[in-house]
Amino acid sequence: MAGLLVAGTTSDAGKSTVTAGLCRAFARRGVRVAPFKAQNMSNNSMVVRALDGTFAEIGRAQWIQAVAARAVPEPAMNPVLLKPGSDIGSHAVVMGQPAGTVSAATWREDRAPWAAIAYDAFDDLAQRYDVVVAEGAGSPTEINLRDSDYVNMGLAQHASLPTLVVGDIDRGGVFAALFGTLALLRAADQALITGFVINKFRGDLRLLTPGLDSLQQLTGRRVYGVLPWHPQVWLDSEDTLAVPAHVGDSTTAIRRVAVIRLPRISNFTDVDALRLEPALDVQFVSTPADLAGADLIVIPGSRATVADLDWLRQRGLDHAVVAHARSGGAVLGICGGFQMLGEQISDPAEVESDRPTVRGLGLLDARTVFSTGKTLGLPVGTVWGVPVEGYEIHHGRVEIDGAEPFPGGVRQGRVFGTMWHGIFDSDAFRAAFLEQVLGAPPSGVSFAEARESRLDLLADLIEQHLPAGHLLELARRGAPDDLRSVPPGGA
Incomplete structure (x- = not known):
């Protein structure tokens, strides 16, 4: 099986970005490449068609990685998706x-x-593609979960995947994080860790060189390379850690958009296209004062509508x-957000809450x-004489x-x-x-072209700062068998 695992020292270290960049870089070389993530925990998801033509749901990050790979997104690329509904429970999506x-008690x-399903999905992709670039989840050194792990080193062991570890230098402590990630792994898992990538570097690389040599x-x-921070x-993120506080240039924008940052926000990628509009200053907000002076208020999706409606009320x-x-x-x-704007929310089957009826904000005649x-x-439709499409x-x-x-x-x-996500992607x-x-003038911005240019930019950065050709050969040949163990090991 030709493949590679991109692991990370933490969540939001850059695994998704590096995976997408490698997918585009390999695809530009004529390689048939597929992304993969055995289990994703995210409320950002996307609708795709399964091989049998039915609609299916996968993590948004795997969807954009498939776009980067110039592959057709499918459920096998993210066989298990967990959508957190509370601090201790999640809704599961399988294939x-x-x-x-699922709850902590039944984890x-x-x-x-799920491991068996994920391994079968990976094996299926590996049969149909030249290379599979797999993304890990969180850190591979969750030693309390290693025995049941199938997302990080469990997957790597299943498919003998050479593994690179990504660390975010912007957070500080990157050398300790990279060394500690390796050192805490079992010897057999260490044997698959082939090297490191440092992400989001700003400054003079010469200052970093002594640390790279020591590591x-x-x-x-x-150390395969150092990727620079690039504005x-x-x-399309999978992690609420990536929700920005402020996007846009408030000095040139003529309209302000306030997006309420719900605690259980989902599919916040719905406003990504608005972020490209030069006439808009887009802000994620969480207090009533933040709404003052807004031209448009957006209440986005939520994985726990009733709980987030309560949060709105608690904060005024x-x-x-x-x-x-x-x-x-x-x-x-x-x-x-649409459901919150209606007259009433009923949940007799206790799908999202244990309250059968909750009063909405009453701004729309909807229940x-x-x-x-x-x-x-x-779905697809037309409004104001122009086409629009989205996903439900x-x-x-x-x-x-x-x-x-509407x-x-x-x-x-x-x-x-609207119940349709992604409507602003339609230019x-x-x-x-x-x-x-x-009353904002048309900008002529193409969201699809902007996304493509960013994927190509990402691949350019991969090619400039990482040995993409070596990593492709590594994926094809597997990890070398002479990698030594690093104490303490045996965790």
């Missing part, structure tokens, strides 16, 4: 379909069947949103009823009374609700919305 819930017993001498592993690199954000709407301000609710069945789709992932069914239709939902005055719709609702 793209709902598979109940270990659930992992065994190589201490570990016997190569134009961004990807509900009154601020209602006051903004009643004074003529524009409000957009997407999926869970939501949650059921165990899940809606997945890739939700349990709630919204009932609408007598309001003006793609995936409803409009009442300057309050909009013509985004331009029409900004002009009709905010």
Whole structure:
């Protein structure tokens, strides 16, 4: 099996970015490459078509990695997706379909069947592609979970994958993190760690060189390279650690967009396209004062709609949103945010909460009823004479009374609700919305072209700062058999 595992010292160290960059770099060399992540824990997801034509759900990061690889996204690329609904429980998606819930109490017993499914999915991709670039999860040195691990070194052992470890120097302590990650692994796992990548470096590389030399001498592993921090690199994230506080140039923007940063926010990539608009200053906010002066308030998706609606009320954000709407301000609710804007949320089957009925903000004549069945789709439509498309992932069914239709939902005055994610990715719709609702001039920005240019930029950085050709050969030939163990080992 030709493959490579990209592990990391922590969450958000850069595993997803390096994986995507390698996928694009290999694809540009004519290699048929597929991304893979055995288990993803994220509320950012995407709808794709399975090989049998049915709709399925995978992590958003694996979707963008497939785009980078110029491959068709499919469930095998992310066989297990966990969507946190609370601090101790998650909704499971297995091979793209709902598979109940998992809690801390049932964690270990659930992992065994998932491991078998994940290994089969990896093996299937390895049969159909030249190379599989797998992304780990969190850190491979979660020694309390190693016996049941199938995402990091468990996967590496299954497929004999040479593994590189990515560390984020922006956080500090990167040398200790890289050395400690290796040293705490079992000897058999250490034998698959072939080298390191340092990510997000700013400054003079000469100052880093003594540390790189020492790390190589201490570990016997190569530092493959140092990737610089670059302001134009961004990807569809899977981790809420990546939600920015502020995006845009407030000195040139003519309209301000306030996106409420819900505690259980999901699919916050819905506003990525707005971040490219030069007329917009996009901010993620969490207090009523932050909403003052906003031209548009966006309530994004949520994996726990009722709990996040309670959070809005606890912080007084509900009154601020209602006051903004009643004074003529524009409000957009997407999926869970749409449900919050309605009259009522009912959950008789206790899909998301243990409360059968909850009052909404009352800004839209709509009612939501949650059921165990899940809606997945890739809908298309037309509004203001322009096409729009998106994707649907939700349990709630919204009932609408007598309001003006809007793609995936409803409009009442300057309050909009939609169950479709990704609507702003449609350039013509985004331009029409900004002009009709905010009076912002069209920019001519193509979101698809911007995404492609960023993936190519990422591949360029990989080619410039890492030995991409060597890593491709490593993926094909496997880890060398002369890598020494590093104490303490045997963890």
